[in-house]
Amino acid sequence: MKARELQAMLALYLSPIYIVLNVYLLLRMISWMGACHHICEHPMVRIGFIILYILLATSLLTGFLLPEGELKRICKIIGNYWLGVLLYTSLTVLTADLLRILLNINPRIRQNPILHTRTFFAIAGGICAVIIITLSTWGVVNARIIHTTPYNVTVHKSAGTLSSLNVVLVADLHMGYNIGKDHISNMVQKINAQNPDLVVIAGDIFDNEYESLKDPEKLESILRGIQSKYGVYACYGNHDIEEKILAGFTFDTKNQEKASDPRMDEFLEKANIRLLHDEGILIDNSFYLFGRADASRPGKDIDSRKTPAEITANMDKRKPILVIDHQPKELSELSAAGVDLDLCGHTHDGQMFPGNLTVSLMWENSCGYLQKGNMHNIVTSGVGIFGPNMRVGTKAEICPIHVTFEP
Secondary structure, three states: OOHHHHHHHHHHHHHHHHHHHHHHHHHHHHHHHHHHOHHHHOHHHHHHHHHHHHHHHOHHHHHHHOOOOHHHHHHHHHHHHHHHHHHHHHHHHHHHHHHHHHHOOOHHHHOOHHHHOHHHHHHHHHHHHHHHHHHHHHHHHHHOOEEEOOEEEEEOOOEOOEOEEEEEEEOOOOEOOOEOHHHHHHHHHHHHOOOOOEEEEEOOOEOOOHHHOOOHHHHHHHHHOOOOOOOEEEEOOOOOOOOOEEOOEEOOOOOOOOOOOHHHHHHHHHOOEEEOOOEEEEEOOOEEEEEOOOOOOOOOOOOOOOOHHHHHOOOOOOOOEEEEOOOOOOHHHHHHOOOOEEEEOOOHHHOEOOHHHHHHHOOOOOOEEEEEOOEEEEEOOOOOOOOOOOOEOOOEEEEEEEEEEOO
16 A cells, blocks of 8 residues: 555544544533633634634645635644644643543542532633643744754864865755745854855755745745855755645645655755755865755655665765765664765654654654764754644754864
């Protein structure tokens, strides 16, 4: 069974869970509102709230089904905010209800009349609301703050006349409904402040749908403003393809090849960003830079990407070898092949709590620095966001890397 069919089947199985969860949360909210004030028990108030809730809960599906246009964009943006709010509403309410069940096991607590009053329910619900609003608001604000996370590494090779190299790593821009001109302009300013010799973008530049870019010409202009001695290079990630997305699931069957939209390639060219599509170059006769095709979606004209051994087979391994790879995979193999610096993204460091606590279970290096033999691997949490328009427990970042060459 193809991955696309598996995703469609999984979405089909999860949809009843999504419906049941929303019905449960809706009923709990209505009960709490009634406990807060008697006016909230009025049928018209309840009907109005139910309609509003349904519109929010179905906003992603509505945006997915609508034709291209401003209404689709609005629904998509609302839906992405909704996903984050829904996550923290679910975690908070379910935790509160679980706590209530555990407390009721104790007869002395269960028989306390205060716990069964309307006032207690209203206060408990109010505390839950404060938690949800605080987490969601901070998530939205935090996602727009781009941090600078520096690294210093030493490569024990000669790079010609170069004694050092200032590299800036960025990844996971996810330009589209969530990320636009203001965020990218902020990123470019922070990159230029590092006075880089080389800028690399480790994939997921786009958010699947080229139409989601509100002003591509302006974005191209902003990205052309990156100042770098040796230029800006990029590889594609698993979202740099023409594919329709609904809450993380893919349903589009038109693009069997799973390739980038030609307009994406043209965008990068106009933005003065050179795409390395499973290919490498020798820069200034000093060091190699290789951009890998994505591990799960290698893209146009590539059935399977080059192995680490094939990457370095025709390179002079006495020179430094830098690799940009969207997903931090095959670290041992890359190290054994003679790669000195492997630069990645993809993980978002989990993006949102509790994902930041579990992402390390899926990757050898989920975020940050790891030395693998003689190779340095650096994984960035990314500049942008995917899905929920929030970051909680993680940070958006650029990564300046000072590389010292010591033969």
